Amino acid sequence: MRLLDIYLKGGLIMHLISILFVVMIYVTIEKILVLKRARANVRDFIASIKGLIRSGNVPEIIDYCNSYNTPISRIFKQGLLKIGLGDERVREAIEMAGRSEVFMLEKRLSILATIAGIAPLLGFLGTVTGMINAFMTIQSLGGIVSPSDLAGGIWEALLTTAYGLIVGIPAYGLYNYFVTKINRLVYEIENATFEFIDILGSDEIKNKLGS
16 A cells, blocks of 8 residues: 555545644754854854954944844844943843844744644544544444454554654654753853943943943
């Protein structure tokens, strides 16, 4: 029996689980690309920023942040744009930018958790409805069925549960993987942000930046 024939025996539920599978692939690719763009050597970036800050040329520092184009550089840029408006405004700008970047990193992540929960449940639903249909067939035949007929109806019903688990288990693993990666990145960003605020708060740097 061909794989397509086996798939079709699962009925409508198989198509619903397939939609979840496609969504899982899309979210996975998107998160990989987002994390790839977000990854940066934070220590090297901080070192470069320190050197540029000592020059006191704010437009040059902002241009450097634009060229780097990572969450940490965008956060720093928002703080630099508020230079001259007071420490509190700088801190607020950095905190708001930080929350925005964290939101973008975590965006659509909950979809993977949802798929991890829904896919197996849909599979189980398909099995239950399949078993109901199998027993309805047995009843309509007056209970006169061969063991092979009964076995065939059962394995067809179990197809959806297997498929739901095939989709749900990887979705759960991917969700935990991305949560770990994002938490680590957020931790690095928070530490770099605190260091950046301390740098901007020093009297020497304030004088050079004219804040």
